[in-house]
Amino acid sequence: MSEISIQIRRVTEKVRQYFEVFGFIPHPQMSRGRSSIRGKRRLGFDEIECVVAETARGTSIGFYAINSFQALIYGVPYLLALSLLLLNQIEGVSKYITGEKALLSINWLKLLLGTSEVSFSLVLILLVLAVLPFILEFYHQRIRLSNLKSRFSFFTREAIWETREAPPALLALQAARSVIMHGWMLAIIYFGVFSSQTDSITELTSLYQTNNADLYYAISDAFSLTIGLIIGLLSANKAISMRKEQSRFDKRSRIIGNLIERRIDPILFGVSSASYTIIIFGFFISATFMGDVPIMLGFQMMFFALFGAVLAGLIHQEGMLWTSMSYAIFIFFSSLVFIFRTGEQPAYAFIIILQLFFIPIPFILQLSSNFGKILKKYKITSVSWLFESIPIFSLISIFDLNRKKEISKKRYLESLDQEILIDDIEPRIQIGKEILLDKNSPAHKLVLHYYELILSYTASFDEDKFIYIPNATQLNKWWCDTTKQTVETTQNEFVDFTDQILWDPSFLPPQKEIMNYEKIGEMMVLAIK
Amino acid sequence: MEKKYLSSLILLLIIYSSIYSVQGQNLYLGITHDFNMGPNYEFSTFAQAPLIWNENSNQTLYLNITINSLPDNISSIEVNAITYVIYGTDTDEDGVQLAFSSDTPQQSINTIGEEIQLEQIFIPTTLADTFFINITILARTKGNVTEGENNPYSFRFPQQETIFIDRENNLVPLINLYGFPPSSFFAKWIPIYLSAIFIMAIPSMITGVSILRDRRKLKNIGGNENE
Numbered sequence: 036m037s038e039i040s041i042q043i044r045r046v047t048e049k050v051r052q053y054f055e056v057f058g059f060i061p062h063p064q065m066s067r068g069r070s071s072i073r074g075k076r077r078l079g080f081d082e083i084e085c086v087v088a089e090t091a092r093g094t095s096i097g098f099y100a101i102n103s104f105q106a107l108i109y110g111v112p113y114l115l116a117l118s119l120l121l122l123n124q125i126e127g128v129s130k131y132i133t134g135e136k137a138l139l140s141i142n143w144l145k146l147l148l149g150t151s152e153v154s155f156s157l158v159l160i161l162l163v164l165a166v167l168p169f170i171l172e173f174y175h176q177r178i179r180l181s182n183l184k185s186r187f188s189f190f191t192r193e194a195i196w197e198t199r200e201a202p203p204a205l206l207a208l209q210a211a212r213s214v215i216m217h218g219w220m221l222a223i224i225y226f227g228v229f230s231s232q233t234d235s236i237t238e239l240t241s242l243y244q245t246n247n248a249d250l251y252y253a254i255s256d257a258f259s260l261t262i263g264l265i266i267g268l269l270s271a272n273k274a275i276s277m278r279k280e281q282s283r284f285d286k287r288s289r290i291i292g293n294l295i296e297r298r299i300d301p302i303l304f305g306v307s308s309a310s311y312t313i314i315i316f317g318f319f320i321s322a323t324f325m326g327d328v329p330i331m332l333g334f335q336m337m338f339f340a341l342f343g344a345v346l347a348g349l350i351h352q353e354g355m356l357w358t359s360m361s362y363a364i365f366i367f368f369s370s371l372v373f374i375f376r377t378g379e380q381p382a383y384a385f386i387i388i389l390q391l392f393f394i395p396i397p398f399i400l401q402l403s404s405n406f407g408k409i410l411k412k413y414k415i416t417s418v419s420w421l422f423e424s425i426p427i428f429s430l431i432s433i434f435d436l437n438r439k440k441e442i443s444k445k446r447y448l449e450s451l452d453q454e455i456l457i458d459d460i461e462p463r464i465q466i467g468k469e470i471l472l473d474k475n476s477p478a479h480k481l482v483l484h485y486y487e488l489i490l491s492y493t494a495s496f497d498e499d500k501f502i503y504i505p506n507a508t509q510l511n512k513w514w515c516d517t518t519k520q521t522v523e524t525t526q527n528e529f530v531d532f533t534d535q536i537l538w539d540p541s542f543l544p545p546q547k548e549i550m551n552y553e554k555i556g557e558m559m560v561l562a563i564k
Numbered sequence: 565m566e567k568k569y570l571s572s573l574i575l576l577l578i579i580y581s582s583i584y585s586v587q588g589q590n591l592y593l594g595i596t597h598d599f600n601m602g603p604n605y606e607f608s609t610f611a612q613a614p615l616i617w618n619e620n621s622n623q624t625l626y627l628n629i630t631i632n633s634l635p636d637n638i639s640s641i642e643v644n645a646i647t648y649v650i651y652g653t654d655t656d657e658d659g660v661q662l663a664f665s666s667d668t669p670q671q672s673i674n675t676i677g678e679e680i681q682l683e684q685i686f687i688p689t690t691l692a693d694t695f696f697i698n699i700t701i702l703a704r705t706k707g708n709v710t711e712g713e714n715n716p717y718s719f720r721f722p723q724q725e726t727i728f729i730d731r732e733n734n735l736v737p738l739i740n741l742y743g744f745p746p747s748s749f750f751a752k753w754i755p756i757y758l759s760a761i762f763i764m765a766i767p768s769m770i771t772g773v774s775i776l777r778d779r780r781k782l783k784n785i786g787g788n789e790n791e
Contacts, residue, residue: 146756217764227752227753227756228752235752236749238746238748238749239745239746242746378739381742387741388744388745389745395761396761399768403765403766403768405768406767408771409771420767423767425763425766426767429767
């Protein structure tokens, strides 16, 4: 391990730091002459591989993007719904989905998609919604790659690039993904009353002295108003957060200007991103749930989405609690609008009570913002999980991170079997100490831990600094800053003990003491991995 | 708003309100219908009644019958029976026969130009808000020698429009909440609602489990978080 040159170590450490800042998990693999760092996104499955090699002209870096099709996981619900729709056309299977033997006596297609007929626009919009996240992730990964490359342009073989800017439409559509799913779930709750096979609506319509068609129109009316407001609010909020996150890597996304411009810019950006979202969602809803109502309700939804977006831009800085409160207030507001229509159309009385059940939803969303603190422990700071109904990538990332940590620790422990090459050690060391030569002895491992710590310390500084070998206090302080843990008293003596073993010819401690310090050294090294 | 225009506006308001006020007593003159009972043998009739009926008072319909031409061998026309059938025109009552009344005046007309007027009193029906009346006249000719046939002649009053009943006590409450939905609705809907809430609450549940796990780990190790 000590055969790896300091330059490769230093550049690898720098790339590792940038990967951490950009939100990737670095897995460096170093060998003599070259190292490769695989940066896997903490929240997602895209990878960037960086290869650092020593050439005759110096150190060279190459960045390569490794995209995978795993972003299609976002489209699985839409593909499932599409497959259900197509399965329903087969005679033998349709009776289990929408026919007599339907499971739980629910018409599943009417529950999930609002219609059972296969139409061109329905198939088209489901396919678009399934494939769109993947295309956006792919495009965003290329932009991240070019941003990373530009930081290392003086190292790389090619000239400096003109880095690409993430267009606002990209951020808006990425924000739209989870909000459209949220809107779909709310649509299922709203229109779920029509999905039962048994005759549960007759009692409802007779109680409210209305009929099925009027009830359907009233529900569509309330849905377009309430969901328009909510989607505007959530999509604008998320788009502004994503632009803030992007501005950490790209100064062009930062909001500049005087105080008024800095307050108005998020509002305008929120409105534009909400309009992208509501157009796609409007297509989806008019092809599925609100297919039989006049198109004016779709325009009503778009109109109210702009209101919600303006409010989101105004209150974005206050945090998640204000967003949840405005969500709940929107529900109250739309109930208030319909309370005055109950005289002429009694179905609105039912709508008001239905909408009262939606009040817990914003507070559940607000509780789940604490999920962000758990993710911060794993150093995931991106906001693409916000408002997600099932944060798939976050959950998989958490399980994966623990697993990867174990693997890197195991890899280090296996590498302890290497022999210390005698040529690399200073001849002043008393090589006569047998305990150092036997690679199974604890003293051997102790020295390897020591070297790993010192080399990591050295690599963490910039090139132009002249670095001394650290003494015990400096090393422990660096260790505390890196791992954010406190040092115990025995750790303070680790460096002195190892120094004594290496340089003091007459120091021959008992085996048990060496094993204790070896354990401490192993703990220290594994903590910085 | 300038104060000097206020009086003109109030005057305009009074004039407008008097145009649109519903008095209900203007008689509407129906179209004159000519019925041919034979060659050179014709009588005409028209009806008169207000087009807007007040709900609480009875309304009178006036029916005028006149002879236009009379051949020599016929001496008179006797009106035996008149039936009034009310048909509703609300969407629910379209074409439905709502009320039926009849009259047997047994009056005859002898000379050309003679006119008889018949009245029929109606009680405004509660079954519909708009309707029209089909009036059927059963008239018989009386000649010097024989008695002629009975022929029914019917026409619709008013010809194109409908009669409207003005109901005053039609207070629909502005807010009318009918109560809680029935339990049969909830039995189907609550599972859908709860599964959606459960899906949305997955991050919070993971947060809670993780916090509990950290606390338990701290308790076991005794404050030492090193692995």
